[in-house]
Amino acid sequence: MLGPPGAGKGTQAERLARAIGIPHLSTGDMLRTNVANDTDLGRQAKAFMEAGDLVPDELVTAMVIDRLAQDDAACGYLLDGYPRNPAQAQSLVDAFGEEVLELALLLEVDPDELVQRLVLRGQEQGRSDDTEAVIRNRLAVYEEQTAPLVEYYESAGRLARVEGLGTIPEIFGRLIEVLAA
Ligand code: ADP
Numbered sequence: 730m731l732g733p734p735g736a737g738k739g740t741q742a743e744r745l746a747r748a749i750g751i752p753h754l755s756t757g758d759m760l761r762t763n764v765a766n767d768t769d770l771g772r773q774a775k776a777f778m779e780a781g782d783l784v785p786d787e788l789v790t791a792m793v794i795d796r797l798a799q800d801d802a803a804c805g806y807l808l809d810g811y812p813r814n815p816a817q818a819q820s821l822v823d824a825f826g827e828e829v830l831e832l833a834l835l836l837e838v839d840p841d842e843l844v845q846r847l848v849l850r851g852q853e854q855g856r857s858d859d860t861e862a863v864i865r866n867r868l869a870v871y872e873e874q875t876a877p878l879v880e881y882y883e884s885a886g887r888l889a890r891v892e893g894l895g896t897i898p899e900i901f902g903r904l905i906e907v908l909a910a
Contacts, residue, residue, distance in 0.1 A: 730809045731878060732836035734867045735843035735850070736893045737900060741836065742809040744901055749908075752801050756789055756810035759796065781858055781866035783813055783874060790820045797825065814874040815881060833882035834904060838893035843868060 730742045739755060746753035760778060763771030770792065774784040783789075793811050796802065808830070812818040821829045844864055851859025858867065882888040889907045893900055 730807060730836065731833050731875070731882070732893060733838065733840070733843055733871045733875075734864070735847040736836040736838045737846075737897070738809050738836055740897060741900055741904060742807050744897075745904055745908075746807040748905070749805070749807070751805040751807055753807050753809060754793070754796055754802070754811075756793060756808075756813075759792060760784060760789070763792075778858055779863070781863040781870060783870060786814070786816050786820070789813075790817060790824075793821070794824050797829075812878060815877055818878060818881060830882075830887065832908075833878070833888050834907065835879060835882075835888060835890045836893040836900070837890055840868065842894065 730738045730745075732738050739757070742755065743753050760771070760774050764775050764778065765771070770788060773788055777784045789811065793808075797806065812821060818830075844861070847859050847864045847867075848861060850856065851864075858864075879888065891900065891903045891907055895903075
């Protein structure tokens with residue numbers, strides 16, 4: 730699942746994974762759990778997350794490779810938040826082969842809408858990286874580092890675009906349609 734911060738990836742990925750019966754693997758959630766439990770990884774990741782920067786590739790990639798090797802991922806998974814740059818995409822292929830990701834689902838949302846949504850979420854959920862300055866940095870990081878993956882998966886014939894504007898059930902319906910096709 731690919732898309733800018735605030736596109737609704739987490740919400741949709743969770744519903745989609747449940748509907749299909751595969752695990753929803755969110756690197757953001759995994760990292761936040763590590764921070765909350767004050768693990769070594771959490772301590773190393775915390776400052777990057779609070780600034781809205783990417784956590785260094787080697788830390789996140791090791792975490793994802795470990796997670797994908799667990800039994801419940803043997804019959805498929807929905808990855809949310811990874812890969813986030815071309816180097817991470819390459820690491821996945823190096824570890825598991827070209828077939829590691831069957832399809833990239835891109836949730837597309839107008840950039841003006843994103844800041845508004847994220848500020849609102851920050852107020853509702855108290856996520857410490859949902860303040861306006863950090864949000865702007867996360868969007869810039871997405872444009873610079875993650876957006877090139879759109880072309881990468883498109884040229885590999887593995888990209889599906891889904892309009893991310895609408896109600897949660899509407900967008901969910903579009904995702905299901907794309908998968909069915
Ligand atoms: P969002 O997509 O809304 O920014 P996430 O929950 O996906 O939220 O990510 C929150 C933060 O976790 C990111 O800003 C980044 O610091 C870190 N993070 C998550 N996934 C990765 C990744 N694949 N590589 C590096 N950092 C990551």
